[in-house]
Amino acid sequence: MTKIISFIGQKGGSGKSTIAVHFAMEALLSQEGCQVAIIDMDPQGSVLEWSRMRKDANPVVVSATAKTLEQTLKQAQEEGFDYVVVDTPGRQDTTLIELVSAMSDLILLPLRPSLFDVRAVAGTITLLNAKACKMRFLLSQTPARGNQVADAEAYCARAHSEVAITRSKIGYRTAFQKAMIDGQGVQEVGRDGKKGQLEIAGLFEEILDLLGN
Ligand SMILES: Nc1ncnc2c1ncn2[C@@H]1O[C@H](COP(=O)(O)OP(=O)(O)OP(=O)(O)O)[C@@H](O)[C@H]1O
Ligand SMILES: [Mg+2]
Numbered sequence: 300m301t302k303i304i305s306f307i308g309q310k311g312g313s314g315k316s317t318i319a320v321h322f323a324m325e326a327l328l329s330q331e332g333c334q335v336a337i338i339d340m341d342p343q344g345s346v347l348e349w350s351r352m353r354k355d356a357n358p359v360v361v362s363a364t365a366k367t368l369e370q371t372l373k374q375a376q377e378e379g380f381d382y383v384v385v386d387t388p389g390r391q392d393t394t395l396i397e398l399v400s401a402m403s404d405l406i407l408l409p410l411r412p413s414l415f416d417v418r419a420v421a422g423t424i425t426l427l428n429a430k431a432c433k434m435r436f437l438l439s440q441t442p443a444r445g446n447q448v449a450d451a452e453a454y455c456a457r458a459h460s461e462v463a464i465t466r467s468k469i470g471y472r473t474a475f476q477k478a479m480i481d482g483q484g485v486q487e488v489g490r491d492g493k494k495g496q497l498e499i500a501g502l503f504e505e506i507l508d509l510l511g512n
């Protein structure tokens with residue numbers, strides 16, 4: 300059955316597109332014969348642009364709007380895709396969030412560990428809670444040192460105790476930036492991508508567990 304994993308977050312630049320792409324790449328590379336699609340719902344089209352640079356048919360990347368999402372997902376299910384990753388724009392209206400959450404098996408909310416960012420997530424959570432969908436915070440662009448991660452985790456646990464935080468974290472790594480510009484995944488760039496690669500592999504395993512695969 301097709302698993303639909305969506306990346307949401309109204310704060311721009313939290314890492315939605317970067318993690319969506321790398322999650323899809325991990326599914327593609329770690330499971331032989333796996334069919335993976337990314338649906339780019341952002342008019343900025345950063346995932347489509349990544350795919351153009353990539354010059355490879357896999358993962359399949361298509362765009363969709365609120366109007367076409369349901370049909371696009373139906374088609375992916377009929378075509379037997381194993382995973383569909385949905386990347387949404389930073390400034391989403393509530394209708395789009397409701398629509399995406401209603402159709403997803405899991406919502407991931409990437410969050411930079413800064414107080415500005417973690418405070419800004421409240422509105423989105425209220426909306427998603429009302430939909431009672433499965434969701435997780437995912438700390439992203441985390442610094443190697445300092446208290447920011449622990450502070451963000453404590454804040455989330457206090458302010459949004461109903462939403463768990465993934466064990467996996469995605470560190471701040473230039474390899475992610477470079478891979479995105481070059482149409483690659485950190486899984487493909489050799490030694491420079493190694494740490495990022497391990498983080499994404501850990502995240503993928505954690506999510507598979509969550510989805511009961
Ligand atoms: N783990 C990371 N390490 C270093 N840089 C990162 C990481 N994740 C994202 N970035 C950089 O941060 C910026 C924003 O990332 P990205 O485009 O993935 O966020 P987004 O949530 O999709 O943004 P938007 O809301 O605008 O769609 C980009 O320049 C990207 O290269
Ligand atoms: Mg984006």
